[in-house]
Amino acid sequence: MLEKVNAAFEKTVLVGIITQNQSEEKLVEYLDELEFLTFTAGGEVVKRFSQKLERPNPKTFLGTGKMEEIHAFVKDKNISTVIFDDELSPSQQKNISKILDCKVLDRTNLILDIFAQRAETSYxxxxxxxxxxxxxxxxxxxxxxxxxxxxxxxxxxxxxxxxxxxxxxxxxxxxxxxxxxxKTIDKQMSVQRGNRGAMVRVALVGYTNVGKSTLMNVISKSDVFVENKLFATLDTTVRKVVVKNLPFLLSDTVGFIRKLPTQLIESFKSTLDEVREADLLLHVVDISHPDFEDHIQSVNQILQDIKSNDKPTLMVFNKIDAYKHLTIDEDDLITEKTTKHYSLEEWKTTWMNNVGAENALFISATNKDNFEEFREKIYTSIREIHVTRFPYNKFLYPDYKDAVED
Structure with a gap:
């Protein structure tokens, strides 16, 4: 049964395909995310369509029968927009628009539209x-x-x-x-970054909507815009922060996403320069999201694309207050235990073994759970960078020489 659509939103349907490289389960995950993107852009999803194909139809992406089914639904329900999960070629988009006789978008177009809504500054x-x-x-x-x-x-x-x-x-x-x-603005911003001197730079990176801006507000006591929608933050925000006696610069960057349009990576080069020039990355992860491991891989891939994957990184698993896992009855001998059944303690053990106990933290930015441990780890990591940059600062490191001699 279809849900009642809010009149303030555009009526939309989503379309995706199941292939050898994309299982039905994976498609459901992608369409869930596409639905959240659609909601963020101002649409409400009425129905989802999918088809199993070896490869997309080069002319219409889907088969003829499925296109006719979607066309009938669009006409019957007065749907204004059809959104495809994969990027359509120009010819595919043109052909599909003629068949469906409505607005046809792909994931790239949708993400670009959300960015257009969210852009606040001239840059x-x-x-x-x-x-x-x-x-x-x-x-x-x-x-x-x-x-x-x-x-x-x-x-x-x-x-x-x-x-x-x-x-x-x-x-x-x-x-x-x-x-x-x-290019002109990039030069100006490059000069601004140069004028910050030798202060340690820390950049928050992560998938979109994982709580980076909330964490930024808590650490820096600033008022960065926060909203439970995708890409709430576009403009990079930089704040000077002092933890104990150590000052450093903290920047909040645009969130990453799976299938991030290459056009955006290129045009947001200066924003990503904050990541490239950072001394330390805080990779924030929403551990309450069922696909958070895929999100980590997506972020790591983009960091690799911009040649920033070798920087010192702390994995910050956020939203532990919202984490829920499936439980298995002790007498259940049939159900196979997967990562979806992991408790928070099991995840801690797993990730601390993978990246090292000293590089993984589990917090709640909203409730400030484990926040003192987080601040202490930030302090220790930044202090190590400070020591190499300012080795003779006795005010900051009164015990430094003794520590080295030991």
Whole structure:
């Protein structure tokens, strides 16, 4: 039975495929995340469609029968938007739009739209517009008549909303102009980073919506925007923090996500530079999320892509207050125990064995559970970096020489 849709939201359906490389269970996880993305963008999911295929149809992504089924549902339920979990080629998007006769988006387009909503500063808006233009450029053929039919809504914020007459030449010129603008701002931000001196830099990294901004507020006693939606933070926030007698700079960066559009990685280069130039990374993980191990892998992959995977890193497992696990009755000899049945103590043992007890912490930023242990570990890690950078600072390290001699 379909749920009643909130009139304030766009009625949407989600589409994904099951392949040799993507099981049904994995597709459900991706569609759950896609539904949260849709909600963040202002849509409400009415139904999900999936199909088992060896590979996507090069013309329409799905088979003919499934496309007809979706078209009938879209027409019957007056659906305004169909969102595909995978990135569609320009020709696929054009063909599907003709068949379904409604707005067709893919995951990349949806993420770009959320970024367009969330961008607050001129710099963030410039970065997002650049990514949007790079995404739209190969899709211009037939795009504008489609946009004229569908005014506003999810996926249509930014350059495509008002510049209906834009052609490839104008978009290319716009891309060149935006790149120059970003290059100028990047130089300014590089100078700003250089002016911070030799202070130790710590960067919060992690999947989107894991509690980085909440942790930033607690550590720095600042007021960074926090919301239970994806990509609540786009602009990098940097705060000077002092733990005991040690000052350092703490930055909160944009959250990562699976299948993060390459256009965003490129346009948000300066934001990611905060990660590249950090001395210590705090990799924040939402341990209450059932797919948190996949999230860790996604973040590690992006860190590898931006050549920051070899930096000293503390794994900060957040939201322990919300962690729940499946229990197995002692007399149950049939059910196989998996990681979904792990207690928090078992996870602690597992991850501390994997990354070392000194590099894994389990906290709740909201309730400040284990926060003193967290502060102590931060202090110890930063102190080690300080010692190599300021070896003769007797005020900060009165016992340093004695410790070295010992």
């Amino acid at each position: 963030a808006r410039t970065q997002v517009e650049l990514a949007q233009c790079q995404y739209l450029l190969p899709r211009l053929s037939g795009m504008w008549t489609h946009l004229e039919r569908q005014k506003g809504g999810i996926g249509l914020r930014g350059p495509g909303e008002t510049e209906i007459e834009t052609d490839r030449r104008i978009v290319r010129d716009r891309i060149a102009l935006l790149k120059e603008k970003i």
